[in-house]
Amino acid sequence: MLRVTELISYDVTHLSQNTMQSFYRFWRSEGMVNRKKFKHLEKNMRNSRPQKHITIFICLLLIIFVASGCSNKSTEKASSSYDEVNNFLEENHANVDISNYGYNNRFSILDSDIDKNNIILAGETHAVAKNYELELTLLKHLNQKNKIRYLLAEMGYSDSCYINEYLETGDEAKLKLFYNTFEGTAVWSKESYDFWIELRKYNLTIPEDQRIQVVGIDIEFNAIAALDYLTTIWPSTAPPKEIKLAIEKYTSSYNLKSQDTITAIKNLQSDMVANPDIYNTYLGSKYFDVSIVIDNVVNFINASASNGANSEDIRELSMYSNLKRVYSHLPIGKYFGQFGMEHVFQRTCSSYMGDKTRFAMYLNSSDSPVKGKVLSIAYGYENCTFMNSRQNNNESVAESPIKDIDLLNKYSKSDTTIFKLNGDNSPFSRITAFVKGSSGGSTTDYFQYIILIKNSKGTIPLGKL
Structure with missing residues (x-):
């Protein structure tokens, strides 16, 4: 999963549906956003002009994280979720x-x-x-x-x-x-x-x-x-x-x-x-x-x-x-x-x-x-x-x-x-x-x-x- 620092330079119109859903699952688990709001966010990002969609996405991210009081540790939790799954499978097979x-x-x-x-x-x-x-x-x-x-x-x-x-x-x-x-x-x-x-x-x-x-x-x-x-x-x-x-x-x-x-x-x-x-x-x-x-x-x-x-x-x-x-x-x-x-x-x-x-x-x-x-x-x-x-x-x-x-x-x-x-x-x-x-x-x-x-x-x- 991408970190926030990587998203600053990332063209979100290229995000796959799976990646978008990964963001949604993490945000939902932290009580940050519901599915209806997430779908609206995703649609706006994909329909916006290239010079605007990065700014929109970053601003929304900042609003979500500030409003929820999330720490850097919570952000890293999202980016490491796949690592957690892979590490567990590596150790348990x-x-x-x-x-x-x-x-x-x-x-x-x-x-x-x-x-x-x-x-x-x-x-x-x-x-x-x-x-x-x-x-x-x-x-x-x-x-x-x-x-x-x-x-x-x-x-x-x-x-x-x-x-x-x-x-x-x-x-x-x-x-x-x-x-x-x-x-x-x-x-x-x-x-x-x-x-x-x-x-x-x-x-x-x-x-x-x-x-x-x-x-x-x-x-x-x-x-x-x-x-x-x-x-x-x-x-x-x-x-x-x-x-x-x-x-x-x-x-x-x-x-x-x-x-x-x-x-x-x-x-x-x-x-x-x-x-x-x-x-x-x-x-x-x-x-x-x-x-x-x-x-x-x-x-x-x-x-x-x-x-x-x-x-x-x-x-x-x-x-x-x-x-x-x-x-x-x-x-x-x-x-x-x-x-x-x-x-x-x-x-x-x-x-x-x-x-x-x-x-x-x-x-x-x-x-x-x-x-x-x-x-x-x-x-x-x-x-x-x-x-x-x-x-x-x-x-x-x-x-x-x-x-x-x-x-x-x-x-x-x-x-x-x-x-x-x-x-x-x-x-x-x-x-x-x-x-x-x-x-x-x-x-x-x-x-x-x-x-x-x-x-x-x-x-x-x-x-x-």
């Missing part, structure tokens, strides 16, 4: 190597914040190849340094049960059961499939009580597969008479296109709520699994029936409800999850979900067991593509969910760089950078870290299993 899924202690920049939080969320653009290398490399660090062993996943709970069976047994048939239901989606990729192969290899190298467990908290997008999973854990014994009718109607058909089946599933859900003790006794250790899967099949049915009107609301609230359930059900521990960036914002912004409440926002709500214990990491992308499942799996340019990438490129000396944005004296706790269409507040109200990913291809379609 690390270039990391994620090739070959290796452990990388450069992620230790996260450690103090991981210790303070219980839920760590990373937000990606789906179907970028390096997402999977990054996820596993980061997960290994969190597991080894911070003892995190719960991997939250953007999948249904029944899906994660299949994945966990594979991780425990090595039976790829379980893995294929999951993938066979997602052909034609962003999940259907070689990188996604290989991620679980590599995670199993890693799990086998660490003690059993430290091994990573997958926890699906999304609605059951493939409801038929979810109901099929329930048949594998349903008791072979006859149900008690009090719940027999509801169960028999449910087990008689799995045709979700039939209204009778949908009604039977919803009736079973209601019956489980009305008779929890009887179902708990009948289902035993599988009660939790059955109840959460049934609930999220119903959530999927309701979201689908809304034709998009409130499907996002249903989904985000379902994810939050599911997190609370698994959080109280599983042994105490910290969780890491890599989701689409929309779910990870801790404040509303003008992305496609608009003013809707995101999953991470629910996690910070008043009734949340992890309120104030949520860390969000935004992934930014530079020169990356993604597998576009909506266009025959062709590669398309990956849109970065954050902006101001050029500000980060100066410090990015590798294809993966992590930036810490929070902490003492962070300028990002006072300004809003990197957020597209912010709703106010500061950067750290939305997320607290950025990982910049560069030069990644899109994922490769999985092909025939």
